[in-house]
Amino acid sequence: MDTIGFCALFFAEIIEEVEEAAAPEVLSTMGYPRLAIIVCATLPMSVPSLINSSLFYCKKALRSSVCVPGKFGARGIGSELAIVMEMFHFYQVATIILMIFLFIFGVKKLSSYARFTLLNLPYGNPLYNTV
Numbered sequence: 001m002d003t004i005g006f007c008a009l010f011f012a013e014i015i016e017e018v019e020e021a022a023a024p025e026v027l028s029t030m031g032y033p034r035l036a037i038i039v040c041a042t043l044p045m046s047v048p049s050l051i052n053s054s055l056f057y058c059k060k061a062l063r064s065s066v067c068v069p070g071k072f073g074a075r076g077i078g079s080e081l082a083i084v085m086e087m088f089h090f091y092q093v094a095t096i097i098l099m100i101f102l103f104i105f106g107v108k109k110l111s112s113y114a115r116f117t118l119l120n121l122p123y124g125n126p127l128y129n130t131v
Contacts, residue, residue: 014049055111
């Protein structure tokens with residue numbers, strides 16, 4: 001629940017920072033409607049930060065589910081890992097740790113790829129062609 005709240009807070013702050021930028025102000029001065037300003041300036045300028053924040057909180061949620069064994073009966077990966085470690089089923093321990101590592105590695109690679117793709121778009125791409 002805290003992850004959703006923090007994501008909403010950071011998304012709102014990211015969009016507020018974009019609204020203070022020059023591009024939305026220029027479009028409003030030229031007489032564009034509010035919806036066009038949002039679609040053509042605010043969203044394209046905030047997409048990299050929104051993706052970065054989303055992937056960060058995905059990694060944070062996985063790490064917290066591993067580190068904090070099930071609170072209040074909500075069992076996560078951490079509690080499963082603790083149970084199989086207590087039962088000395090080390091092949092399952094290795095499998096769980098490997099899956100956690102692969103997921104974190106995959107999210108990190110996906111984050112790097114998305115960030116690289118969004119920041120190195122070819123000239124004339126509609127995502128950055130705001131005017």
